[in-house]
Amino acid sequence: QLQLQESGPGLVKPSETLSLTCTVSGGPMSSSNYYWGWVRQTPGKGLEWIGSIYSGGSTYYNPSLKSPVTISLDTSRNQFSLKLYSVTAADTAVYYCARPRALSGNFDSWGQGTLVTVSS
Amino acid sequence: QSVLTQPPSVSAAPGQKVTISCSGSNSNIGPNHVSWYQQVPGAAPKLLIYDNIKRPSGIPDRFSGSKSGTSATLGITGLQTGDEADYYCGTWDGRLSAAVFGTGTKVTVL
Numbered sequence: 001q002l003q004l005q006e007s008g009p010g011l012v013k014p015s016e017t018l019s020l021t022c023t024v025s026g027g028p029m030s031s032s033n034y035y036w037g038w039v040r041q042t043p044g045k046g047l048e049w050i051g052s053i054y055s056g057g058s059t060y061y062n063p064s065l066k067s068p069v070t071i072s073l074d075t076s077r078n079q080f081s082l083k084l085y086s087v088t089a090a091d092t093a094v095y096y097c098a099r100p101r102a103l104s105g106n107f108d109s110w111g112q113g114t115l116v117t118v119s120s
Numbered sequence: 121q122s123v124l125t126q127p128p129s130v131s132a133a134p135g136q137k138v139t140i141s142c143s144g145s146n147s148n149i150g151p152n153h154v155s156w157y158q159q160v161p162g163a164a165p166k167l168l169i170y171d172n173i174k175r176p177s178g179i180p181d182r183f184s185g186s187k188s189g190t191s192a193t194l195g196i197t198g199l200q201t202g203d204e205a206d207y208y209c210g211t212w213d214g215r216l217s218a219a220v221f222g223t224g225t226k227v228t229v230l
Contacts, residue, residue, distance in 0.1 A: 037219075039219075045122075046122055046208070046221060046222075046223060047165070047208055048221070049218055049219035049220070049221070060217075062216075062219075063216065063217055063218065096165075098164075100219065101170070103212055103219070104153060104155075104219065105152070105154065105155045105209075105211035105212055105219050105221070106153065106155045106171070106210070107155070107157075107167065107219075108167050108176065110164040110166070111164065112164055113164050
């Protein structure tokens with residue numbers, strides 16, 4: 001059974017870079033034609049899709065995000081990562097890694113989530 | 121601000137039925153499949169319904185989904201105390217080029 005687990009700092013200073021990694025277990029990422037993505041949740045804005053990456057490397061980001069973002073893949077480690085640049089307090093949220101079925105609203109597997117607070 | 125609108129809360133007694141609506145537009149629900157998620161406090165969302173009406177393995181048939189035009193509905197029959205949670209709809213929005221989620225509905229079992 002597929003399992004996803006987020007890891008990374010729980011506190012980031014304003015204007016710095018938020019970096020998270022998602023480790024996938026239960027099957028090799030390299031042999032699958034899947035998408036992998038990040039979703040965050042704040043009390044005020046609910047669930048927000050950040051972006052997704054296809055196993056071939058193509059990336060898709062939410063155009064409404066105010067902070068620049070990069071999602072990358074490391075199939076040798078069965079991991080994918082999120083970098084959110086120049087963060088502000090508005091980026092404080094619980095961040096989930098998840099597996100979307102293509103570019104859709106269907107996310108069939110989720111990590112447990114990790115709280116990231118942006119504060120000095 | 122979400123482009124998919126849900127009622128903030130619904131409630132019913134154990135054993136009864138509730139329905140949760142998800143209202144969208146011709147750029148999201150209209151042309152695309154809808155998914156539904158259950159989120160209990162402190163946990164990640166869990167997929168309940170995908171492709172409008174399909175249930176993943178392990179999801180009881182008490183949960184059902186439907187779609188008509190630019191709206192979708194989640195139904196829960198035989199309500200149980202364990203069904204108390206927040207429920208979200210989700211789909212793709214072609215105009216925004218983004219996956220979008222609903223505002224969320226809290227289900228309370230009276």
